[in-house]
Amino acid sequence: KAGVTQTPRYLIKTRGQQVTLSCSPISGHRSVSWYQQTPGQGLQFLFEYFSETQRNKGNFPGRFSGRQFSNSRSEMNVSTLELGDSALYLCASSLAIPPDTQYFGPGTRLTVL
Amino acid sequence: KNEVEQSPQNLTAQEGEFITINCSYSVGISALHWLQQHPGGGIVSLFMLSSGKKKHGRLIATINIQEKHSSLHITASHPRDSAVYICAVNFGNEKLTFGTGTRLTIIP
Numbered sequence: 001k002a003g004v005t006q007t008p009r010y011l012i013k014t015r016g017q018q019v020t021l022s023c024s025p026i027s028g029h030r031s032v033s034w035y036q037q038t039p040g041q042g043l044q045f046l047f048e049y050f051s052e053t054q055r056n057k058g059n060f061p062g063r064f065s066g067r068q069f070s071n072s073r074s075e076m077n078v079s080t081l082e083l084g085d086s087a088l089y090l091c092a093s094s095l096a097i098p099p100d101t102q103y104f105g106p107g108t109r110l111t112v113l
Numbered sequence: 114k115n116e117v118e119q120s121p122q123n124l125t126a127q128e129g130e131f132i133t134i135n136c137s138y139s140v141g142i143s144a145l146h147w148l149q150q151h152p153g154g155g156i157v158s159l160f161m162l163s164s165g166k167k168k169h170g171r172l173i174a175t176i177n178i179q180e181k182h183s184s185l186h187i188t189a190s191h192p193r194d195s196a197v198y199i200c201a202v203n204f205g206n207e208k209l210t211f212g213t214g215t216r217l218t219i220i221p
Contacts, residue, residue: 042212043201088154090154098209106154
């Protein structure tokens with residue numbers, strides 16, 4: 001069974017631009033969560049989706065948004081990029097709603113210049 | 114405030130040593146996770162537990178609900194165990210809250 005895939009793996013953007021990151025969960029998994037990892041703040045929860053519904057949202061500004069499609073694939077969008085948005089963005093999927101074992105993707109490393 | 118604390122932050126040991134990493138949390142939880150992150154970023158879930166003890170190979174995870182404390186043990190440590198180990202918990206609202214991680218280095 002294929003693992004969680006994320007695209008793109010690396011991304012370089014400039015301040016003010018917007019970016020869309022994609023996550024494909026493990027087949028059959030209906031829950032997708034997004035996390036941001038930075039050296040200063042560590043791992044922080046962004047959103048969690050189950051069956052196309054956002055169930056939980058972390059403490060991030062409205063510039064961060066996401067969605068989940070009927071095939072469980074998920075996207076997150078960051079508008080008006082800031083330097084501080086440079087981070088590793090990780091997606092994880094699970095079979096059921098949390099708490100459940102999370103299977104992480106390799107991440108998308110976003111650099112904002 | 115829902116907090117997760119890990120100790121130690123850094124740990125260096127010789128190959129073969131018994132390793133213990135600790136995690137404490139502030140309020141009641143629905144589940145606790147131990148995660149492993151190798152250089153390059155990939156995260157692997159090692160355990161999810163809500164009570165008692167789990168074992169997988171050389172790894173053992175325990176949790177004491179009354180004391181709000183969990184430990185991750187590695188027996189017969191090996192250089193390939195070198196990684197960052199992260200404790201994460203589901204507090205009542207279910208989203209994961211993470212500890213700051215323990216950087217483990219095993220010297221051959």
